[in-house]
Amino acid sequence: MRYPFDRHFYFPKRNIIDRLQTFYDSWRVNARERRNIEPVIITPAKNVLPLDAEDLPLVFVTHNEMALTPAFLHHYRRLGVTRFICLDDVSSDGTREYLMDQPDVDVWTSPIRFAAARRGRRWREALFERYGYNRWYVNVDSDEFLVYDQCLSEPLKALVEVLENNDIKRLPAPMLDFYPVGTSGNGSMPWHAVDHVDCSGYRVDFLKRGISVKGGPRKRLFKEENELIKYPLIFWDKSCYFGSSIHRPLPYSRNFAPIWGVLLHFKFFTNYREKIGEAASNRQHYNGSEHYQALKR
Numbered sequence: 001m002r003y004p005f006d007r008h009f010y011f012p013k014r015n016i017i018d019r020l021q022t023f024y025d026s027w028r029v030n031a032r033e034r035r036n037i038e039p040v041i042i043t044p045a046k047n048v049l050p051l052d053a054e055d056l057p058l059v060f061v062t063h064n065e066m067a068l069t070p071a072f073l074h075h076y077r078r079l080g081v082t083r084f085i086c087l088d089d090v091s092s093d094g095t096r097e098y099l100m101d102q103p104d105v106d107v108w109t110s111p112i113r114f115a116a117a118r119r120g121r122r123w124r125e126a127l128f129e130r131y132g133y134n135r136w137y138v139n140v141d142s143d144e145f146l147v148y149d150q151c152l153s154e155p156l157k158a159l160v161e162v163l164e165n166n167d168i169k170r171l172p173a174p175m176l177d178f179y180p181v182g183t184s185g186n187g188s189m190p191w192h193a194v195d196h197v198d199c200s201g202y203r204v205d206f207l208k209r210g211i212s213v214k215g216g217p218r219k220r221l222f223k224e225e226n227e228l229i230k231y232p233l234i235f236w237d238k239s240c241y242f243g244s245s246i247h248r249p250l251p252y253s254r255n256f257a258p259i260w261g262v263l264l265h266f267k268f269f270t271n272y273r274e275k276i277g278e279a280a281s282n283r284q285h286y287n288g289s290e291h292y293q294a295l296k297r
Contacts, residue, residue: 025252041112058076059085060139063091067269071189073105079155080157089110120246133236138156140263145190147264148173163257168254173260174229180194213227
């Protein structure tokens with residue numbers, strides 16, 4: 001998947017020096033994570049059943065996303081997700097109540113907030129541990145909608161089969177911000193209401209710890225260097241951690257797959273001013289929600 005990069009984009013071959021640097025960095029950070037791991041308390045808010053072998057589960061963290069939640073569930077059900085595993089971070093807009101009524105959604109809570117859970121990473125690791133290792137998970141936020149080549153006709157399990165046939169254990173996907181311009185449209189999916197994207201100004205680099213994607217409207221409008229790559233489809237085993245960033249899962253050697261998807265990202269949905277104001281005030285995100293402070297201005 002090349003978009004949003006130009007048609008000249010290619011995936012470079014990594015030489016032995018690159019691979020050794022990645023291996024060493026992965027070993028060093030993995031050792032640190034194992035020493036400093038801090039288990040978190042998570043509690044099911046409804047009855048939770050074990051996953052079946054044929055299940056394709058999706059793990060997500062949410063906070064006051066009622067505007068997007070019905071479309072989010074519909075999108076991933078259509079792609080073949082059979083179980084949604086949610087950590088609700090004290091939603092107060094009806095999101096938790098709505099999720100509790102969905103038979104295919106497991107809802108979990110925690111006594112700590114998003115920032116204390118290392119911006120949700122420890123929650124995700126705890127949920128993976130509870131539901132089982134050595135299996136594929138969809139791992140996204142509640143404002144991210146994964147698309148991939150032939151996603152309108154091929155389910156996620158077909159994509160998993162392609163990845164496994166190529167000995168790939170996670171799918172890279174850049175976040176592509178959608179934002180409103182003028183009058184919003186109508187429709188059941190978020191891209192019907194918020195349908196503008198910026199397809200220029202992105203930069204892709206291949207670093208020691210994985211692929212890096214930056215740029216787009218966030219850099220042009222806010223002078224920010226936000227990391228836009230994520231790994232929304234991931235095979236999780238006991239060697240996996242999120243380490244210092246959800247954008248660079250351990251082990252790092254798995255972060256260089258040439259098969260990509262795209263995350264349609266609706267941070268700037270129709271209610272974005274309210275959401276950004278709340279995020280800036282709550283200071284639950286990186287560096288006291290510095291990113292949201294800049295967006296608010």
